[in-house]
Amino acid sequence: MIRHPDTADAVRRGPGRPKGGQVLASREQLLDAAERVIAEQGPDATMEEIAAAATVTKPILYRTVGDRAALVNALSEAMIDRISTAIGDALTGHTQPREQFEAAVRGYLSAVDADRNLFLFVNAGRQETNELRRLVDRSATLMIELFTAAPGLQTPTTAQTWAYSILGAFQVVTVMWLGSDYSDRNTIAADLTALLWPGIELAGRAD
Template identity: 30%
Template structure:
């Protein structure tokens, strides 16, 4: 009996490991298919439409993600992680503070423009993430807040370096600037994404330049004589 038990346990562990690997692989596959469905069909896409686009059944998605919000959270974690990697890298790659800000704004706009449908899907229902992060601690909202925390920390470092380089003393309100700046970038970017392509719509580079200028020098720097 004692000789058989280890073999039984080993076989059970092997089956369990294979099942977990299968579930993990299927989970990733369903996420990729959902990402394509949202990109093509829009942020208001239903679970039924996502399942149909993936050529599977709606219960399969419910089994793996619970509901649409669970799918949004899982997909958001992946997409926002991509945002994080690109934007942080852009900010770190620039030597001067103004260049770092512009690079981060540009990276943000480029990623959002790459798939506005996906962007709006994963950032839906997160109005408090910038002004009340303590009320947004789970799911894709939690990931988004962690991302904003990291960007805020990087902006604070660059801001401190700017003040030190110019022998300036920050005011008490300066600590609010990074999160306020992120709110402005996000709001302007989303307004821009929703604008139809038509004469008069700023290009991505024009908007990135304008936002960077507004945040560092004020609105008057973009006025035309």
């Protein structure tokens, strides 16, 4: 979790601020509070619980961060950043395309495993179509780069189609895995690779 100054260090009442000297928190502090509550209480955490954890009123939370959909969007960005970093780290040292793909899957699952409740929270929230499309594009960036470098998948449209399709598969598998822990993440990464990589190779040979 990205650390920010404690809520107690937030700016106190000034002109036009709520009466009673109530502590006000920055957007970053409120997002940190949201992550703490979600991590502790699960993906069903409410806006009321988040406001209470940040020691602000719900109207202040809404004014500073936005409604639940806005909170989901903001935390989705944080989740995507962590997944992208984990995938990039996992790719280090791998040069063969299949190995890179499986390493990327392991990196993805590792990041999700580290922030399980956050992943479930952001994926349970409803997002506007344009916002959802933007977040999917962000999530697909590394996969598109990986596929574009693979033989036979150099065209941007092919790489995008594969990346979006695989993200959809990851999404469903991950949600079911988090709900039951039916296998370990390395086995799931190997299974997903065994399922998806032959299709990628076939597409390469077809071109």
